[in-house]
Amino acid sequence: MARLENADLGLSESSIVKLRSAGILTVYDFMSLTCEELVKKTDMLYELVDTLQKTIVTKFGGNIEHYLDVYSQERKDVISTGLSCLDNLLDGGFHCRQIYEICGSSSAGKSQLCHWFAMHATLNDLSQVHYVDASRQFFASRIQMILDMRKASVTDFAKVMSAIKVHQVHRIHDLVSLFHELTTTWIESESSSNKKLIIIDSLSLLCAIVPSTELTQILCSFASICRYLANRCRVAVVVINRVRAEQRDSMLTDKSSGKSVPLNFQPSLGKYWQGVPNVRLLIDPLERERREIRVWKSTLLENGKCCFVDFNDEGILPK
Amino acid sequence: MDDEDDNVNVILRDEGSKANDRRKPELVETYVQLLSRLIQRPPVVDLDSILFFNELDNKDVIEVKGSVSSGVPSLLVQIVTKSILPSKYNGLDMDVFYINTENQFQISAVFEAALNEMREFEGHSKLDEEVKSALTKLKMIHCYNYYQFLVTINNLQDILIENKKIGLIIIDSISAYYWQQRETELSYDSFVLKLLKNVQKSSSEFKILTLYTKPIDFVSKNKSSNAYELRNLLSYDISLVRDEKSNELNCSVRYKNKIKTLKYEITKTKLKWLINNS
Numbered sequence: 159m160a161r162l163e164n165a166d167l168g169l170s171e172s173s174i175v176k177l178r179s180a181g182i183l184t185v186y187d188f189m190s191l192t193c194e195e196l197v198k199k200t201d202m203l204y205e206l207v208d209t210l211q212k213t214i215v216t217k218f219g220g221n222i223e224h225y226l227d228v229y230s231q232e233r234k235d236v237i238s239t240g241l242s243c244l245d246n247l248l249d250g251g252f253h254c255r256q257i258y259e260i261c262g263s264s265s266a267g268k269s270q271l272c273h274w275f276a277m278h279a280t281l282n283d284l285s286q287v288h289y290v291d292a293s294r295q296f297f298a299s300r301i302q303m304i305l306d307m308r309k310a311s312v313t314d315f316a317k318v319m320s321a322i323k324v325h326q327v328h329r330i331h332d333l334v335s336l337f338h339e340l341t342t343t344w345i346e347s348e349s350s351s352n353k354k355l356i357i358i359d360s361l362s363l364l365c366a367i368v369p370s371t372e373l374t375q376i377l378c379s380f381a382s383i384c385r386y387l388a389n390r391c392r393v394a395v396v397v398i399n400r401v402r403a404e405q406r407d408s409m410l411t412d413k414s415s416g417k418s419v420p421l422n423f424q425p426s427l428g429k430y431w432q433g434v435p436n437v438r439l440l441i442d443p444l445e446r447e448r449r450e451i452r453v454w455k456s457t458l459l460e461n462g463k464c465c466f467v468d469f470n471d472e473g474i475l476p477k
Numbered sequence: 478m479d480d481e482d483d484n485v486n487v488i489l490r491d492e493g494s495k496a497n498d499r500r501k502p503e504l505v506e507t508y509v510q511l512l513s514r515l516i517q518r519p520p521v522v523d524l525d526s527i528l529f530f531n532e533l534d535n536k537d538v539i540e541v542k543g544s545v546s547s548g549v550p551s552l553l554v555q556i557v558t559k560s561i562l563p564s565k566y567n568g569l570d571m572d573v574f575y576i577n578t579e580n581q582f583q584i585s586a587v588f589e590a591a592l593n594e595m596r597e598f599e600g601h602s603k604l605d606e607e608v609k610s611a612l613t614k615l616k617m618i619h620c621y622n623y624y625q626f627l628v629t630i631n632n633l634q635d636i637l638i639e640n641k642k643i644g645l646i647i648i649d650s651i652s653a654y655y656w657q658q659r660e661t662e663l664s665y666d667s668f669v670l671k672l673l674k675n676v677q678k679s680s681s682e683f684k685i686l687t688l689y690t691k692p693i694d695f696v697s698k699n700k701s702s703n704a705y706e707l708r709n710l711l712s713y714d715i716s717l718v719r720d721e722k723s724n725e726l727n728c729s730v731r732y733k734n735k736i737k738t739l740k741y742e743i744t745k746t747k748l749k750w751l752i753n754n755s
Contacts, residue, residue, distance in 0.1 A: 160624075185624070185628070186624055186627050186628065186631075189627070189628050189631040189632070190627075190631055211632075214628060215628060215629075215632045215635070218624065218625060218628045219618075219625060219628035219629045219632050220576070220618030220619055220620045220625055220626075220628075220629045221618065222616045222617065222618055222636075223617055223618070223619065225584050225612050225613070225615055225617060228584050229584045229585060229588055229609075229612060232583065232584060232585045233585060255580070256580075257580075374656050375656045375657070377656075378654070378655075378656035378657055379657065382621050382622050382654075382657070383621075385579075385580040385619075385621060386621040388580070389580065389619055422721075429692075429694065430656065432545050433545060433579070433581075433692055434579075436580070436581060455545050455546045456546070457550035457551070457581050457582075457583070457586075458550065458551070458583060458586050458745075461546050462724075
């Protein structure tokens, strides 16, 4: 919590000394006492103490928002996934101010989906897609291939590639710093009023080297900045995560392929993270190139509802 | 008390009321106590008679905990909608102060739910303006870190004085920043109790119903005196659970020593109570 002398409250040196000698060091120490208690403890003027508390609330506390504006924006700020069936599942597409998580086992097609979302969003005139490539799975050539198969023009390819900003990030701390940077830039440049998409492929990979004792604390900080960015800057955040078998002994061997398939999946990253995304989708490989995408957890969408898509050279097609 | 203290938020009463009584006046009521007595907060008794089976009082504290996908946000949407709707639509016509720490609440869901409720009374006539007017009763603050949350709670008294129609405070969720303050090594229950006491400084004074949410597993393993104190502070303890195998939804409501269980469904705009097994 900000110390009073660093909080830019216009406090004189003598006031800071008085407060310090009364054991009031931080903004929160100051706010946890009533005006009367502060006057008694520090001998400061009642009016000064009252004004300071009001300044602190404006500067550090939450502000009541006007919800009519928020409501009309909520309905407008939707980014299509480029798949009509998935858009139907998600009530129109990715909604800004929301965190989406796409879970799936290895080779389920999570990164392919990310390429598709990024490409489609920019083709639909979304000016900014930020692609956090932690898995080093982003290939511009894959996007070019899809666009070539669809006979898109060079202009379209240029438009797509110039709008997708790829960030090579290897540590969760770097991701937190990147989010802080983006928030500051967007708020200062007033581009917080345009809707945006951020894709993180993948969060589980970024957290793989974090000691388990520190994971929840780091994820808690990441969740905070993620929510702030999503709300303040009109961003939809898509996070990729792996799944893990709930119990080691609950594996089933698929006779046709000989592969072991977990019976009960759980998203990785632990219990704390389970409650963070607003919507969790599960992508499940079926026969050949077909995938099932299912609503796994959502506050408002119908859980368990699913759609089917086919992956091929042309990209992803709804079935 | 010194005479110059007269201007410091106190109401003084001349005990004797005789013209020449020179005894020192006695402090009987603070400024906040006076305001809390004068401001009539809207009654909450009709919020949900099935869920709150032993009636609700304005000073009650409600804990709502749920597993993932058990419908906690839907229950909150239902409670907010009922609270803000005008009485002609069977609502409580009061303001709700919502501290949103986990960003799971969507205003569009309240809009849909309110529209749905109104249509039961008015058919399909144009109700958008009435819904929008009801939405202005929802006062929401987003918090993004622990200290912002603490400052907001400490400012609650001023918020409640300025907004006289607030009858319900919702904190969704109270546990959001537990992991940001771990250096103090508070147990889960002690953390909740500490924050709740802070909220209650204002909410109980103003007789305002308080509801908070937390994950179902956010409970201390070792039962300390704080755990018992927290339990005694609660009027209603509500648990929403989805059975992962059968997908069945069960709600357990504890009021003092009475427990009621309910089965429910999650519809697009609310929780629908199915059976009352009490």
